[in-house]
Amino acid sequence: MIDTYNGVSLIATFTPNPEEAEQTRIFDMECSSGTWTGRTGSLDPVPNGIVVGAPPNTFCYRCREGFNEGGIRCRECDSACNSGLMRCTGSGSTDCCLSFATNGQCVSTTNCTSSSGPNYVATESNNFICTCNLTCSTGYTVNSDCTDCDLASICDRDTPCMKGGQCTQYSPPDNYTCDCTVVSFVRYLDLNICQRANSPCMNRGQCTQYSPAINYTCDCTGTGYEGINCTDLVACSMEAIVSSDRGTFEWPETMPDSTVNISCPNGPSGATANRTCTNNSTWESPGIESCGTSVISNRFRNISKVNVTAENVVSVSENLTDLVVSTTDAADQNTDNIRTVSAILDQTATLLSDSLIIMNLLSSELSM
Structure with a gap:
């Protein structure tokens, strides 16, 4: 049988204690790691002094693979066993063994498949004992008979029990309980409440x-x-913002992570300003670029109210020309203001189509 060491029984002469008479007794010896020692129970206490008649330590041996115990020396196994993997268990040519069961007994077959299962192997690295050689991917474990991989327990996969609690899994597979021992629970209570897992x-x-x-x-x-x-x-609170050139914007109360749109105070028609309330309930800077400026919008609003006549057609035309030249902001170059310019030009064209009005205008210019 594998891992069996040599043992002997001999008549030994020894001195039990200093200055005591020698004694002779049958003494059982066993070989362990190259040294002879008394077997447990054969002599108690172990005698002092030299045991007479014990073989030298050099004869205390265990034969390595490929050799059997022949007399006082290890002899090479017969060729039938000397394959490099087999161990011989006796001196006969058929007393050899390729693999051993977990209890150390020799397996009669040349491999572990029939004796232990299809996923068992015996190699020199595992001392020729039939050992489960099945490996499983992450999240799975080998089942008890080494035939398949089972889903690992939630306790092994996720370790859901905190602070040293003992996890026990039960069916269905993702159900579990945590055993919080008194020591672990007290240790948990000793923590600052802000440091616990669930703040x-x-x-x-x-x-x-x-x-x-x-x-x-x-x-x-x-x-x-x-x-x-x-x-x-x-929510982001209601807030009013006065722009230096585009008017006053009143933002309503708005929930976090959302954007609100409001009409531009100075137009143009349909144009809106927008502002976002962030997820931490603070306002971002508003987007008001689409809104007209206060000064230009007011000038267009005022000139649109003027009724063009023969008396003011010249001054209105001059004011309109100056206003158009001053309109450089893209937001002011909008449809509303273009309509205002077009309406004034239409009124001016109607007046200038009257020859009498033209003559009066020329006379006024000549008299100046």
């Missing part, structure tokens, strides 16, 4: 603990939430 402050709120240990406060600044545990969503 009371939600949504990135900053937790501050104070005495006693279960008291705390949550700082919800910049999270977009409020309340004792930072769980109440906070």
Whole structure:
């Protein structure tokens, strides 16, 4: 049998203790790691001094693979066993073994398949013992009879029990319980409440603990939430912004992570300004580029109210020319203002089609 060491029984003479008479007794010896030692129970206590009649340590041996125990020397196995993998178990040509069962007994077949299973192998690295050689991918484990891979227990995959709790999985496979021992529970209670796995402050709120240990406060600044545990969503508050050149914009209360659009105070028609309330309930800078400027919008609004007559046609034309030249902002070059220019030009053309009015205008110019 594999891993069996030589043993002997001999009549040994020894001195039990210093200055005591020698004794002679049958003494069982066994070979372990190249040294003879008394077997447990044969002599108690182990005698002092030299045991007379024990063979030298050089004869204490265990034959390596490919050799059998022949007398006091290891002899090479017969050719039938000397294949490089087989071990011989006796001196006969058929007393050789290719693989061993887990209990150390020689397997009669030349491989482990029939004795242990299709996924068992015996190699020199595992001391020729039939060993399960089945490997499984991540998340799976070898079943008890080494025939297949089973889904690993949730306790092995995810270790869901915190703070040293013992996990027990039961059917269905993803159900489990956590055994929180008294020691682990006390250790958990000793933690600052803010340091525990489930902090009371939600949504990135900053937790501050104070005495006693279960008291705390949550700082919800910049999270977009409020309340004792930072769980109440906070809207961006209503706000009015006065632009230096595009008017006053009044932004309504808006929920986080959303954008609101309002009409431009100075037009043009259909144009809107927009502003986003971020997910931490703060306003971003508004988008007002589509809105007309206050000065130009007011000038177009005023000139559109003028009724062009023979008396003011010249001054209106001059003011209109100056206004058009001054309109450089893209938002002011809009459809509303273009319509105003077109209407004034139409009125002017109608007046100038009257020859009498033209003559009066020329006379006025000559008299100046």
